[in-house]
Amino acid sequence: MTYRGGIFGSIAAAAILAASAAHAAPDPADATIDRAALTSPPTALAPTSEPPSALRPTPSRLDAVPRAAPGAGGALITIPLLAPPVLTGIAGRVREAVETSAPQALDNSGEPVAVAVRRFYATRAYQPVWVNSREPLPRASSLVRAVLNSTQDGLEPANYITPAIQALFLAKDEVGLAKLEAALTWAFVELASDLASGRTVPSEVDPETFVHPHDIDPAQVLMDVAIAHDVQPVLKKLAPKTDAYRNLKMALARYREIKRLGGWTEFSNGKILRPGMRGPRITELRSILAERGEDIDAESNHYDLTLIGAVKDFQRRHGLTPDGAFGPNSRLALNQSVDERIGQIMINMERLRWMPDHLGERYAFVNLANFRLEIVFGKEVVYETRVVVGSDADRTPVFSDRMTYLVINPYWNIPPSIAKKEMLPQLRADPYLLARKGIRVFASWAATAPELDPGEVDWHAVNPNRFPYKLRQDAGGRNALGRVKFMFPNKFNIYLHDTPSKSLFNRTVRTFSHGCIRVEDPFRLAKLLLSDDPRWTEARFDQAIADGKRRSVSLPRAVNVHLTYLTAWVDRKGIIQFRDDVYKRDASLITAIDASRRRPAAQAVATSG
Numbered sequence: 001m002t003y004r005g006g007i008f009g010s011i012a013a014a015a016i017l018a019a020s021a022a023h024a025a026p027d028p029a030d031a032t033i034d035r036a037a038l039t040s041p042p043t044a045l046a047p048t049s050e051p052p053s054a055l056r057p058t059p060s061r062l063d064a065v066p067r068a069a070p071g072a073g074g075a076l077i078t079i080p081l082l083a084p085p086v087l088t089g090i091a092g093r094v095r096e097a098v099e100t101s102a103p104q105a106l107d108n109s110g111e112p113v114a115v116a117v118r119r120f121y122a123t124r125a126y127q128p129v130w131v132n133s134r135e136p137l138p139r140a141s142s143l144v145r146a147v148l149n150s151t152q153d154g155l156e157p158a159n160y161i162t163p164a165i166q167a168l169f170l171a172k173d174e175v176g177l178a179k180l181e182a183a184l185t186w187a188f189v190e191l192a193s194d195l196a197s198g199r200t201v202p203s204e205v206d207p208e209t210f211v212h213p214h215d216i217d218p219a220q221v222l223m224d225v226a227i228a229h230d231v232q233p234v235l236k237k238l239a240p241k242t243d244a245y246r247n248l249k250m251a252l253a254r255y256r257e258i259k260r261l262g263g264w265t266e267f268s269n270g271k272i273l274r275p276g277m278r279g280p281r282i283t284e285l286r287s288i289l290a291e292r293g294e295d296i297d298a299e300s301n302h303y304d305l306t307l308i309g310a311v312k313d314f315q316r317r318h319g320l321t322p323d324g325a326f327g328p329n330s331r332l333a334l335n336q337s338v339d340e341r342i343g344q345i346m347i348n349m350e351r352l353r354w355m356p357d358h359l360g361e362r363y364a365f366v367n368l369a370n371f372r373l374e375i376v377f378g379k380e381v382v383y384e385t386r387v388v389v390g391s392d393a394d395r396t397p398v399f400s401d402r403m404t405y406l407v408i409n410p411y412w413n414i415p416p417s418i419a420k421k422e423m424l425p426q427l428r429a430d431p432y433l434l435a436r437k438g439i440r441v442f443a444s445w446a447a448t449a450p451e452l453d454p455g456e457v458d459w460h461a462v463n464p465n466r467f468p469y470k471l472r473q474d475a476g477g478r479n480a481l482g483r484v485k486f487m488f489p490n491k492f493n494i495y496l497h498d499t500p501s502k503s504l505f506n507r508t509v510r511t512f513s514h515g516c517i518r519v520e521d522p523f524r525l526a527k528l529l530l531s532d533d534p535r536w537t538e539a540r541f542d543q544a545i546a547d548g549k550r551r552s553v554s555l556p557r558a559v560n561v562h563l564t565y566l567t568a569w570v571d572r573k574g575i576i577q578f579r580d581d582v583y584k585r586d587a588s589l590i591t592a593i594d595a596s597r598r599r600p601a602a603q604a605v606a607t608s609g
Contacts, residue, residue: 090133091126093178098126101182113193116218117185129226130184131177136169140180142231143188149232153239154252154346155194159596160187185222188231192221196238198353202398205592206585209565210399213354245352247570252345255338263338264291273326277303285326288334289314319370319579321508333578341568344578347589348568360560364403364496366517368396368565369579371510373496373519375528375559381572383528388499388510388518395583396494396515396563403488403496403559406526408541409475409550410485414439415493418514419471420464427459438474445470475550483545484522486529488561496561498522511582517563532556 087095098121130140147161165187168180197213216238224234239245258264265288270281283301290298294310311330312322318333359365365374368389375383390396414423426433431454434441441457442449449470457469473479482498492515499518504510512518519525523545530536533556544551567579567586581587 087126090128090131090174090178093174094121094128094181095126097178097182098185101179101186113189113218117189117222120219120222124226128178128181129222131181133174133177135172135177136180139225139229139231140169140184142229143184146231146235147187147191150191150195152249152253153195154249154349155191155199159194159199160191188225189216189218189221192216192218192235192238194353195235196353198350199596200350200589200592202354205589206398208395208397208583209585210397211354214356240352240355241357242352242355244569245349247574248345248349248352248568251568251570251576252342252349255342255345259338259342264288266335267331269331272328273303275303275305275308275324282307285311292334317575317577319508319577336578341578343590344568344586347586347593348566350589350593351564351566355562355564359562362557363560363562366561366563367569368398368563369567369582370577373517373525375525383525385525386505386510386520387496388501388504388512390513390515391511392583394513394515396513396517397492398563398565399490399492399494400560400562401488401490403486403529403555403561405552405554406484406486406529407550407552408484408526408544409548410479410481410497411475411550412473412479412481414471414473415514416467419469420467423471424459424462424464424467427454427457431455431457431459434471438476438478440472440474442470442472444468475548482522484526486519486522486525494563496522496525509580509582529555529559 098118130143131137144161144166147157150157150160165180165183168176168183171177171180193216196216202209202211202213221234221238224237225231228234267288268281268284273281273285278301280301282303283299286296286300286307287298289307289310290296292314294313296306296310300307308324311326312324314334315322315324315330318330320329320333359376362377363375365376366372366387366389371387371389373383373385373387374381423434423439435454441452441454443452452469462469475483477483477500480499482500485495485497487495494516496517496519501512501518502520504512504518505520523541527536527538527541530541530553536553565583565585567581568577570576
């Protein structure tokens with residue numbers, strides 16, 4: 001569990017009483033538990049009610065604490081407080097189990113969760129949720145079935161319900177049942193958190209990932225499950241509700257079915273296969289593509305137009321150059337095992353759990369691993385284009401922000417890191433080299449700093465660690481930002497922009513920038529974003545570009561910007577897409593998920609004392 005949230009807030013007394021009343025009437029149906037749920041497929045639960053907890057408070061005594069009385073000039077008076085009731089029976093055992101389990105759970109879950117759980121139970125006088133004084137309740141079986149079903153979301157049941165916890169279902173004494181109560185509570189909170197916001201902390205997985213998943217309120221989800229008879233609807237509300245997540249979930253089920261049926265055939269090594277060729281390896285390739293779902297004659301030995309089309313489709317689905325020839329990169333993609341693809345789907349479901357369900361009414365969506373930008377208005381993609389992203393040395397971070405304005409004919413204020421690393425060696429070789437590229441030198445970054453003659457600066461004497469100068473490239477066709485940049489102010493100094501290096505958009509892997517996003521068709525994007533402002537007609541925009549003057553233009557409507565990194569997703573045609581892990585972020589996420597396979601808090605409770 002990766003809960004990172006706040007402290008449990010107050011719960012209205014009326015809600016507490018209502019929740020308690022909902023479980024006050026005993027029901028014979030509670031007398032047994034469906035123990036087959038531990039090993040059997042999920043089945044529908046019949047509505048049940050729970051017997052009251054054994055709560056026998058002794059007559060309260062009055063304690064006294066000093067308080068400053070209002071209006072009394074700070075004089076101290078004595079205010080009586082009711083002491084906590086003494087709990088006996090199952091309620092007392094539950095209190096002991098919850099209180100003693102909390103320190104063990106802190107190492108895994110964090111103090112806010114422990115505090116919230118303890119306070120939740122305190123508000124209901126430690127009435128159990130999952131058991132009564134004799135045995136587990138059907139709601140406990142429901143949780144086990146929900147845990148088993150968590151595989152559908154790419155989660156692992158063993159992270160929540162372990163053999164030690166299953167053994168407690170056989171408990172008949174109140175001590176064992178109370179331990180089961182505490183263990184199931186931790187299991188439920190961990191599962192709820194993992195479904196809602198992921199098993200991992202994004203910034204700990206990758207220091208270049210700056211997303212903040214929505215945290216659950218442990219007290220609220222426990223209140224919800226205490227009222228419900230079936231756990232599954234409560235958990236369903238917490239899981240992502242986006243089409244992207246649902247589609248990957250269905251893809252996961254399909255690939256697991258492929259695995260169950262024996263996986264798929266690996267293609268043999270050999271020379272590049274090209275259109276027009278014939279031979280047994282052509283038949284082998286056709287057979288494997290047909291096995292993967294391509295509508296193609298599996299027995300022909302001819303690399304004809306049909307096979308060319310099937311190969312191009314496969315290459316597009318895997319982010320390869322769609323040239324129709326089947327070479328080493330295509331064979332490598334084809335021979336990824338079904339287990340590897342299942343793992344790739346699962347880690348991208350984890351990334352989707354980090355993201356909000358609602359990305360905004362208008363938003364820009366950049367998938368860094370796919371080198372593409374989409375603009376979405378409502379649910380419609382109104383613009384898409386190829387982009388260039390950061391190189392491996394200057395990887396573009398993952399984060400979200402809001403685009404509020406654009407700049408026509410921008411300057412490029414060269415970041416100090418680039419100035420020291422790349423520009424200083426050029427200035428030492430030829431002080432006027434940058435000037436010929438329209439780059440000016442200023443004495444400092446102050447707004448009033450004077451411009452300097454680069455030939456009068458002893459660049460060899462300049463310490464790279466103390467580079468005081470500002471380098472600024474003039475607006476124009478040579479400017480590295482091109483003719484327009486799109487601003488969503490952020491601490492990373494990342495933005496979208498035009499570029500004079502148009503040829504790079506023809507590359508399949510487009511990792512060439514210093515971190516910013518270069519847009520292939522920026523003028524069309526600018527006109528789209530300004531289209532709600534009647535003053536900014538297309539003709540006026542074209543004229544503003546042509547006159548060469550630098551100007552900032554506020555967008556009539558702000559646009560959310562989401563820079564993401566997805567290496568598996570289902571496109572709008574329902575086709576699963578896979579991409580190479582160009583930034584090696586899949587690898588770090590796999591490592592983090594493997595590390596999360598620790599003994600869960602629930603297991604610690606089950607095996608304590």
